[in-house]
Amino acid sequence: MAFTEYRLLTVLAQEMNMRKAAERLFVSQPALSQRLQNIEKDWGTKIFIRSQKGLSLTPAGELIVDFAKEILEKEDMVREEIDALQTKVHGTLKIACASIVGQNWLPQVLKKFVDRYPHAKISLITGWSSEILEAIYEDTVHIGIIRGTPDWKGPKHHLFHDKLYLVDREIQDIKQVMETDRPFIQFKSDSNYYQEIQDWWHRQFQTTPKRTIVVDQIETCKQMTFNGIGYAILPAITLNGSDEGLFKIPLMDENQSTIARDTWLLGYDSAFELRQVKAFVEVIEEFLETNSSHIS
Template sequence: MSFSEFHLLSVLAQEMNMRKAAERLFVSQPALSQRLQTIEKDWNAKLFLRSQKGLTLTPAGEVVIRLANEVLVKEEKARESIQAMDHEVYGTLKIACASIVGQNWLPPVLKKFVQKYPYAKISLITGWSSEILKSLYDGQVHIGIIRGAPDWKGHKQHLFTDMLYLVDTEMNELEQVLETDRPFIQFKSDSNYYQEIQDWWHRHFQTTPKNTIIVDQIETCKQMVFNGIGYAILPAITLHDKDQNVFKIPLLDGQNHSIQRDTWLCGYESAFQLKQVKAFEEIVAEHILTHGL
């Protein structure tokens, strides 16, 4: 099989839909169907079952797709190694980033990167820090941008620290939390972040919130606060100077020190030998020097 056929099968397995796969591959649906039939004839096995709901992998298909993905990964690594010999920055920069960082801090950094290195490509996935660590361990990405205190033994570089605030449109003192009936709005997060908030809350108030709303995204949480629905605890990375209509009360620990959240850049040492990763690291250093958080 050729690399193009491996790519075709990989896209089909990702989409599990002939129309969507054809759009991604820039071919007509009949042409894609014919190519798939030829491949299945070569393997003498049915790789996908077709129905009105889409495609389903057969056991034989799972084996062939696994092979296809392995070949494509090896091909890309070989291309990256060859491109690293050149003077220009090519190759794909694969990043896994904490969602909150991807929404608020990373975009201007990537803008500088693509402007300076137009031949490089970017693959970005976002999620919780635990998911990012798994992507690093599995070799799916070159670098991970992780919140908290990641247990990572490879290359680890501190990026920035931001404070935590209780944010509300009405309350300007922490003690008012005990008097209000408005809800405490929480967003789903990694367990260590959630536990940190819980510990602070019980240490400071010795009780639980009267009313709680839980949302799945931090941006949803922020918008609910800014619209006066309730109050929340948010990191400084989500708050900007233009946010004038809210009170931001810093969270303090038992020693009257601000409670903070760290962000780290992590990856295997071998990844930082790639030109596109080195280039990104330089852009990050330049951005932090110029803008800080």
């Protein structure tokens, strides 16, 4: 049966009169009668009984009409959902994000996104920026958020840059670094970031640190520094709101300009055409506009 047959049965059940039902369906009575006979033939049973007073449902007819009503209700629900797809944000937003951003910045943005678009789903993976680029190249995610200067030919949006600081509970001046016996705590990172720190260190001190502790995660490095075990070089994104009692010395390059790390949003053109990605970009832009001083 087609949806038109389901509607025919429900109208007949509502009117219980062939003439009135034919008028509502914009067909002639003979045509309506013929279509009803064909439906009853398909079901192999009588659905309506005719009399001088009109129509009445057979027991089997009651079951069939209830079924027709249920089908039409489900059709309406599906059509409403399809209409909603055109006006609401649905689907899964697939993001690959540099771990440091995923831990310290992205959650605030995602909170706004899920509050505004409750029907959307999120798939998030984190890792080093080199891993994020690989995920985008392999098309396993829609967009990536990476640190540094990306070698990317497609669309990219600059999100923010945050300064790098030498952070410690004791060292207040950069000259004191060579005087302390406390360790320099380093965390494993992508090669660009690591090289940037190494270049700065050798320009500044022309020697290696007296003692070094290497950890696998930036969060471990941060917590060890905050607990006074040693000093570290950390980006501002990790320090906001949790740096009480710490001394922060900004890193300067050879031109005495502050050294900062950039964060970028990038992906293929086709990804930025997706409704959920467009909505996410809008949320990011709003967040950056209202939180421009959050990172320094």
